[in-house]
Amino acid sequence: MNALTLEGVNIAYGHTQVVHDVSFSVASGESFALVGESGSGKSTVLKAIAALATGWSGSIEVAGKPRSREHDKAFARQCQMVFQDPYGSLHPRKTIDTILAEPLQVHGLGNRNTRILDMLNAVGLDKRYRFRFPHQLSGGQRQRVAIARALMLEPSIMLLDEPTSALDVSVQAEILNLLKRLRAEQNLTYLMVSHNLPVVGFMCERMAVMQQGRIVEICDTAALRTGEFTSGYTQELYAASGGAG
Amino acid sequence: MAMLELENLRVSFPSAEGPVDVVKGISLSLGRERLGIVGESGSGKSLTGRAILKLINRPGVMHADRLEFDGIDLLSQSERQMRHLRGARLSMVMQDPKFSLHPVMRVGDQIAEALRCHERLRRRDVKARVIEMLEKVRINEPEAVARLYPHQISGGMGQRVMIAMMLIPKPDLLIADEPTSALDVSVQATVLDLIDSLVTDNGMGLMLISHDLNLVARYCDRILVMNAGEVVEECAAGQLQQATHPYTQGLLAAVPQMVEDRDELPVLDRSRWSGT
Numbered sequence: 001m002n003a004l005t006l007e008g009v010n011i012a013y014g015h016t017q018v019v020h021d022v023s024f025s026v027a028s029g030e031s032f033a034l035v036g037e038s039g040s041g042k043s044t045v046l047k048a049i050a051a052l053a054t055g056w057s058g059s060i061e062v063a064g065k066p067r068s069r070e071h072d073k074a075f076a077r078q079c080q081m082v083f084q085d086p087y088g089s090l091h092p093r094k095t096i097d098t099i100l101a102e103p104l105q106v107h108g109l110g111n112r113n114t115r116i117l118d119m120l121n122a123v124g125l126d127k128r129y130r131f132r133f134p135h136q137l138s139g140g141q142r143q144r145v146a147i148a149r150a151l152m153l154e155p156s157i158m159l160l161d162e163p164t165s166a167l168d169v170s171v172q173a174e175i176l177n178l179l180k181r182l183r184a185e186q187n188l189t190y191l192m193v194s195h196n197l198p199v200v201g202f203m204c205e206r207m208a209v210m211q212q213g214r215i216v217e218i219c220d221t222a223a224l225r226t227g228e229f230t231s232g233y234t235q236e237l238y239a240a241s242g243g244a245g
Numbered sequence: 246m247a248m249l250e251l252e253n254l255r256v257s258f259p260s261a262e263g264p265v266d267v268v269k270g271i272s273l274s275l276g277r278e279r280l281g282i283v284g285e286s287g288s289g290k291s292l293t294g295r296a297i298l299k300l301i302n303r304p305g306v307m308h309a310d311r312l313e314f315d316g317i318d319l320l321s322q323s324e325r326q327m328r329h330l331r332g333a334r335l336s337m338v339m340q341d342p343k344f345s346l347h348p349v350m351r352v353g354d355q356i357a358e359a360l361r362c363h364e365r366l367r368r369r370d371v372k373a374r375v376i377e378m379l380e381k382v383r384i385n386e387p388e389a390v391a392r393l394y395p396h397q398i399s400g401g402m403g404q405r406v407m408i409a410m411m412l413i414p415k416p417d418l419l420i421a422d423e424p425t426s427a428l429d430v431s432v433q434a435t436v437l438d439l440i441d442s443l444v445t446d447n448g449m450g451l452m453l454i455s456h457d458l459n460l461v462a463r464y465c466d467r468i469l470v471m472n473a474g475e476v477v478e479e480c481a482a483g484q485l486q487q488a489t490h491p492y493t494q495g496l497l498a499a500v501p502q503m504v505e506d507r508d509e510l511p512v513l514d515r516s517r518w519s520g521t
Contacts, residue, residue, distance in 0.1 A: 037429040038400065139286070168285045168456050173499035173510035180509070195429055198501040202510070225504045240431045242459065242503065 001064060003028040003157050003189040004049070009058035011041070011048050019044050019056075019213045028063075028156070031183065031190040033200040033221070035237070036210035042193045045210075046159045049191070050081045062157065073107065080150035081159040085166050086142035090134040096120075096145055097130050103152045115152065122185075123148045124178060140171035144178065151182070160192040164199065176202060197224060197241040209234045247274040248450050249297065249418060252311035256292045259304050267305075268292050269474040275418070279444065279451040281465035281482065283458055283496070289474040290454045294420045297452075298335055299327055315417065333363040336416040338440075340423040342403025346395040352406050353379075353391025359410045378409045382439055401432035405439070412443055418450040426455070437464050458485065458496055470496070 004026040011019035019041040026032040034042040047053040049060055051071055060067040062079055083089040090099060100116045109115070120127055123144040134142055143163065150158060163179065164172040180203065183190060194200050200207055201224040209217045209231065217231040229235050256268040268289040273280070284290045292301065299319060301307045312319045314335060322330070339345040347355055356375045360366065366374070379387035382405040395403060404424060411419060421440060425433040441464055444451045455461050461468055462485045470478040470493045478490040488494055495513040 037431050169458070170285055170496060170499045170513045173501075174512050176501070177509050177512065196501075197430075198503050198505065201503060202501040202505045202507075237431060240434050242463075 001028055002026065002061070003030070003063055004032075004191060005059075005061040006045070006049075007059040007061075009045070009048065009056055009060060011044050011053055011056040013044075013053065013055060017213070019048075021058075022210075022213075022215055024208050024215065024218060026189060026191055028189055029187055030206065031192065031204040033204040033207035034191070034193045034210060035195065035197065035200055035207050037195060037237075039212075040210040041213040042210050043161055046081065046161050046191065046193055050079070050159055051075075076103075076155075077107065077153050078155050079157040079159065080153060080155040081161065082143075082146050082150050082163050084162040086139055086146050087166065089146055090142055092134055095131050095133055096125075096137075099134075099145060100149055100152055103149065107153060109153075119148045119152060122151070122182065124174075138171075139167050140174055143167060143171075143175050147175075147178065147182070151186075154186075156187075157189045157191070160190055162194055163192070165194070165196065172199070179203065197238065200224075209237065247276050248315055249273075249275040250311060250313040251297065252309060254293065254296055254307065254309040254312070256289070256296055256301055256305055256307045258306075264306070267474050268296065268307075271471075271474075271476055273469065273476075275450050275452065277417075277448055277450045278467065279441075279453065279465040281461035281468040282452065282454045282471060283456060283461050283468060284471035285456060285496075287473075288471040290471050291422050293471070294337065294422050294452060294454050297420065298331055298337055300331075300337075329363070332359055332411075332416070333414045334416050335418050335420070336411040336414070337420040337422060338404075338407055338411050338424045341427045342395070342400060342407055343427070345407060346403060348395055350394075351391065352393050352395065352398065356391070356406065356410045356413055360413050363414045374413065375409075378413045379406075381412075381443070382406075382409045383435070384409075401428050401436065404428060404432075404436055408436070408440060408443075412447075415447065416449065418452070419444065420452045420454070422454045423456070424453070425460070426457070433460070440464075459500065 002025045007023050009019065009022045010017060022045060034045060036042045044053055048056045051069065054069050062075065097116060100119060101112050104112050104115060117127060120130060125141060125144050129137065164175050167175060182188060192203060201221045204221050207219065207221050208215045211233050217229060217234050223229060227238055229238065252272045254268055254271045255266055257264040257266045271293055282290045295301055296307045309320060353375050356378060357371050360371055360374060375391060376387045379390060384390050384402065384405055425436050428436060453461060453465055462482045465482050468480055468482055468485060469476050472492045478488055478493050480488060498511040501510060
């Protein structure tokens with residue numbers, strides 16, 4: 001069964017249409033990437049799925065059920081998002097403990113103490129960080145907290161918006177390894193947005209290349225090895241990323 | 246002769262446990278060449294760049310045995326004398342155009358200001374130079390762009406505007422602090438090619454500070470690798486793959502490759518060397 005299916009999705013902010021006729025599907029347990037430069041609409045697609053951008057038309061199905069335009073609790077249990085900038089996505093006045101407990105509170109889940117400790121353990125954070133504030137952690141540690149928060153509700157689908165682009169290469173490697181391990185352990189489905197082709201090659205099986213709000217190509221990431229792409233734009237992107245092209 | 250000579254540079258910040266050295270005794274000399282400085286965040290690479298311009302703000306304190314630029318002893322220069330050198334002869338491109346451009350000043354006026362601070366020119370000449378510079382950084386319709394405000398232009402354009410601003414007084418040394426990390430890969434290449442061609446055409450010296458090893462290797466002649474405030478390795482750009490220090494090797498291995506066969510990326514084992 002497909003975890004995510006998008007059919008002819010158009011997305012507009014006010015009167016400006018930014019995404020045109022986007023269709024793709026992500027199988028359950030698959031890791032799928034959206035690639036493109038800034039302004040190509042790749043983050044907007046994620047926002048529409050997460051109901052952060054409401055001006056869309058077409059059909060978005062999550063786990064076989066059509067996505068409503070409102071925030072709904074059942075959807076949040078299934079699908080969570082990790083944002084690009086770990087410096088901006090955590091509440092600066094709340095401790096890590098409060099940040100991780102919030103989704104449990106909203107959904108009325110009990111056993112919070114053990115759940116939080118287990119989750120900190122799963123994302124590789126020592127439990128002494130539990131009562132610290134975000135500004136006391138490094139960028140990589142903050143991104144681990146953001147991933148932990150997204151996993152608190154045990155979702156099956158994760159929307160990752162450039163999860164490592166604000167981080168150093170060495171920290172990026174740690175976070176990528178973490179995401180890969182979590183996916184194998186919990187059988188997660190990833191939809192990841194990135195402009196870094198080698199990262200996509202490492203994390204994902206298939207990718208869709210976007211340009212000016214349209215998908216120009218959908219292919220296996222195995223094509224990154226050979227550089228055989230059908231669209232000229234993908235070739236260009238590949239060459240700019242240092243691929244032999 | 247070397248254009249810039251730096252000996253035993255230290256930058257320290259006070260803390261509850263006494264002053265902490267963030268840059269621990271760096272020495273380097275730079276001619277009219279392209280030098281790359283690489284390292285993780287917190288390795289002190291940006292502070293090194295700023296210290297050369299004597300731009301360390303309190304409570305930070307800098308100290309060096311020698312800091313000479315083109316025969317001028319920068320350490321003994323007053324703040325007033327430094328202002329004449331900064332921009333005119335030594336200049337710096339900052340990381341993020343979103344925060345480094347004046348938000349309520351037109352782009353053209355900002356570039357003109359950089360020029361007017363150092364040269365007395367007629368208004369017509371200033372305008373002509375600004376337009377010429379914008380053309381040089383490959384901005385289409387420079388007249389129109391000069392009238393825009395920073396929020397009206399894209400990140401790549403903003404970065405090019407900053408480069409124009411820094412290059413218009415024709416400096417001898419350009420310090421570029423992560424000039425492209427806020428940009429897309431496709432724009433990144435354009436901006437760096439641009440810096441590269443301007444540097445070679447004008448015979449300037451370039452110091453490129455970045456955390457991206459491959460990018461630095463592509464655009465520089467010589468590379469310094471920094472970790473925890475110290476230079477751990479120095480090599481020619483072409484020999485980066487043969488680096489011997491475990492930290493450099495660790496950084497190189499952590500980058501995902503286009504042809505990737507590893508299931509897991511190697512992570513830096515920070516206990517293998519001192520510091521962090």
